[in-house]
Amino acid sequence: MGFSILGLAWRSLMNRRGSALLTILAVALSVALFLGVDKVRNGARAGFDNTISGTDLIVGAPTGQINLLLYSVFRLGSATAEISWDTYESIDGRDDVAWTIPLSLGDNHRGFRVVGTNESYFEHYRHGGGTQLRVSEGKLFSDIYETVIGADVAKELDYSIGSEIVLTHGLGAGGLTDHEDKPFIVTGILAQTGTPVDRSIHVPLEGITAIHVGWESGTRSPFADTISEDMIRGFDLTPKSVTAVFVGLEQRGSLLRTQRALNTQGGEPLLAIIPGVALGELWQVTGIVERALIAVSVFVIAVGLVSVLTSILTSLNERRREMAILRATGARPGHIFFLMVAEAAMLGLCGAVVGVFLVQLGLLIAGPILSSAYGISIGGLGISAIDGWTVLAVFGAATLIGTIPAVMALRRSLADGLTVKL
C-alpha cells in the first residue's frame, strides 16, 4: 500500500486544512514550549559556566556560597558585609596564592554595576574557558577618575572614549544619591565577552574610595562639597575594605587545603568558595524548578497530541461514507487503519517540525534580548540532537494515538458494509 495510501491521507488532511492547520499549530506550540524551556535552560547553564574560569577560589565575608558567587561573579544581588583591606593583604601575601583580584561592589551607573578593582582584574580574570579580557578601544585606566566599561554599557548608553560618567551610590536608579561631584572619564571599552563583564563599569579601587570621601556615614555630608578634587588626591585613598577577592593559586593541588585554611583562619571570619562547586550547588537548586518546567511542558505536548486525537475523532462521523467508498473500491481493513494512523502521524510530524522551527525563529528574535538582559548566551542553541529526538518522540506518540481513531473507523466500516444509512 505504502505511498498510494500516504497520498490519500495527505489529500484528506488538505481537504480539512483549516482544522488540520490548527491541530498542527497546537502541536507546534507545545513542542516549541518544551524545546524553548530546554534551550533557555542549557543556554543559562552554558552562560554561567562560561562566565568564570581560571579562578580557583572566591573569598568574601561569610554568607551563603551561592550568594557570594552570585554577587561577585554574576553581579546579582548584593553583599551584606565586606572584608577589611588588611585581611585582603594577608590573603594576597600567602605563599600558596599566585594572584588576587580585589573587587569593591555596591555602586552603579544608570543600572550598570560599578566594579572597583585593579590591573590584576584585566590580567587574571578569565571567561569562556580561559579567554582574557581584551580592550577593544582605548586603554586601561591609569588614574583614579578613569574607567573601563563593558561592551554593552558602551553600546546601550552610547558612550565612547572621553565620555563622563557620574556614579550613583548604592544600586538604585540614581537621583538623590549621585556622586555627581566626582565624574569619571571613559578611557577604555572592553570587547564583548557574553558575560556580566559586558554590563560592568570598572574603576580603580582608589576611585571608589575617592567618591565616598564625605560619604562615610552613607549619605552625603554637608561638608562634602567643600572638599576639592586636589584635596582628595592628597588623601590616602587605599580602600578600607573590599567586597570579594578572586584568588589564583600557585598549585591547584593545594586548592582544598587553602580553602580550609582561609575558612578556619583566626581573625576576621572569611568564606572561601570554589566557583565550580558553588555553581554545582546553584544547579541543584535551580534543577528542581527546571524539572518542574520540563514536566509542565511535557504535559503541554500531551495536550497537543490530544488535539490531534480530537481533530481526527470529530472527523470520523462525517467520513463514514468516505470509508464505505474506500471499502467498496477494494480498501482492506488494513488500508483504512493505515490511512487513519498516517493522518495522525502526519499531523504529529508536521507539528513537531514546525515547533522546532518556531523555537529557532524565537531564538533569532529573542536571542539578543536574552543575552543582553540575562547574560544567557544563545550561541550553540541551534538544531541539536534533542530537537531530533523530540520530533521523533512526538511522531511516534502521534502514530500511537492514531490507532484509536483507526480502530474506531475500522469497526464502523466493517459494520457499515457498503452502505451507510445517513
Added chain:
Amino acid sequence: MTTPPVIDLIDLRFAWQDGPALLDIPGFRLEAGERVFLRGPSGSGKSTLLGLIAGVLEPQSGKVEVLGHDMTALSGPKRDALRADRLGVIFQMFNLVPYLSLVQNVTLPCRFSSARRQAAGGEGRLNEEAVRLLSRLGLDGERMLSRPVTELSVGQQQRVAVARALIGGPDLIIADEPTSALDADARDRFIELLNEEAGRSGAALLFVSHDASLASHFDRSVDLAEINRAKGGV
C-alpha cells in the same frame, strides 16, 4: 472449460444480529456477461444482499460463490482482494471521495489492487485510462476534469462512479440504486450508458432498484420477493 457463473447463491441465509432472517435464498445465479435487474422495495434486503456478494458481510449459513470463489470459505483479506481485483461498485449517491480529483476518484481501486492496476494498463497509463473512460461517459475537457468533484451534478458524479467501476475491466459490476437521485431523462440515458459500457468491457451487471419500470433495459429481471423466502424484511 465452461466459465463459472459470476454469482451463485445456494441456500443463503442472513439476519442482522439476533433479528429475524432477512434473506433466505435457495438459489440465484448470474452468468458471465449477463446484465440482470434485481427489483425489490426499499428495506427488502437488497443492499444487504449486495454486501454479501461484495464480501463485506458474511451469511449465517449457505454459500455465496463469486467468480468461482466460495466467499464464505475465503478469509476477510482474500474477499477484500477479490473485490478490489475484480468487482466494481456503484452506490445510490455520494459515490466520490471529496478530496480527490475526477481522475483520482476513477483510479481509486488501482490504489488498493495491483492486479487492477495492471489490468488498467499499469502505473504509467492509469491516468490516461481514467481520462479515456471519463470521456466515453461524456466527461471530458480540461475544465471538466479539473473541477472539484463536489461541484459536479449528481448525474455527473454517477458517471464518474461508473468510470471507476469500469477501470481495470472487472468481471462484475454491482449497482445499488444508482439512478434514484436522477430525473427520468437522465436516468434512462445513464442506464443506457452503463449497459453499453458494461457490455463493451464484458462485465456482468447486477443492477438493483425498487423501480420496476427500469426492468426493460436489462437481459433479465428478477424480483427479490420471488427468490427470497424470508419474511423478516420490513
